[in-house]
Amino acid sequence: MHSRTILFALNADTPDVQITQAAEAAAQDATHLICLLLGQAPALPMYAYGVPPYGGMNIPDNWSETVELAQREHKDRVDAIEALLAKSGASGEVHPALSVTQDIKHHVSRLARVSDEAFFAPNLRDTPDVLREAASGVLFHSPIGLRLNGSVEQKAGRVFVAWNSSEAASAAIHAALPYLKKASEVVIACIDPVMTVSGGGQDPGVDVAKWLSHHGCNVTVSQFPSGGREVGQAIQDRATELGADLVVMGAYGHARMIQTVLGGTTRTMMEQTDLPLMLAH
Secondary structure (H helix, E strand, O other): OOOOEEEEEEEOOOOHHHHHHHHHHHHHHOOEEEEEEEEEOOOOOHHHOOOOOOOOOOOOOOHHHHHHHHHHHHHHHHHHHHHHHHHHOOEEEEEEEEEOHHHHHHHHHHHHOOOOEEEEOHHHHHOHHHHHHHHHHHHOOOOOEEEEOOOOOOOOOEEEEEOOOOHHHHHHHHHOHHHHHHOOEEEEEEEOOOOOOOOOOOOOOHHHHHHHHHOOOOEEEEEEOOOOOOHHHHHHHHHHHOOOOEEEEEOOOOOHHHHHHHOOHHHHHHHOOOOOEEEEO
16 A cells, blocks of 8 residues: 555644654655645624625624634644654645635545545544535545544554445445455455345355455455344444454445434444544445
8 A cells, every 4th residue: 555645634633643643654654645734714703794785794893813813823733734744754745724614525525536545633523514524525526435533554454344235335345445455354244135136136245255355355254134223333343343443334325415314324433433434435
């Protein structure tokens, strides 16, 4: 997995030690690190909006100073991250993205399209709206995989692949192929497999196992019942039992709106923090 490009999405509160660890890992593996510094631009106070024809916008007197301060602080953090990259000797670059929340996905997707994979700093979870939009930029507007939890320097001796023959699962396993080829064991896990022609076939998981074997992977196929548990929880339980270092799965195999409103496997897995995860759509 040498000479790859990783998009590292972070914010101003991401600890220096995490950035340094990522940079040192990149330097060691000859990986190019694109650091995208995400920041939320100051929002106009609600009282600033007028309703024509009864009134126009009432811009606060200190609004320009507020914006300039945010831009200056963002620029200072960019400079600090660049210094950390230089100190580590890593090949890298820092891109600022100070914008309203709904535009974050555009900044992320633009850089994701010229990267091999994306990794999000753990503290992005502290701003769920930012995390959601950034994930959308990778999963719905780029061809690469998204990694959560763990670290930029992901070592995966045992990889757990949640397989259901879907297009999303296929995208995930292609995105994770560099990890699968390096792993000592790859477990193709079919939860409540559907043994039909339009589902997983007569032997769910066997076809993808053969393909991975051609790549030199050591593959095991296992079929697990969910036992009435939510699939995301079943994946976590089985992956933990098997001592998985990385879980690979397709994201949003069902309608995104349904999963956003009602929850679903993707949401369950994104919210957990114990297992390193790679997603693709």
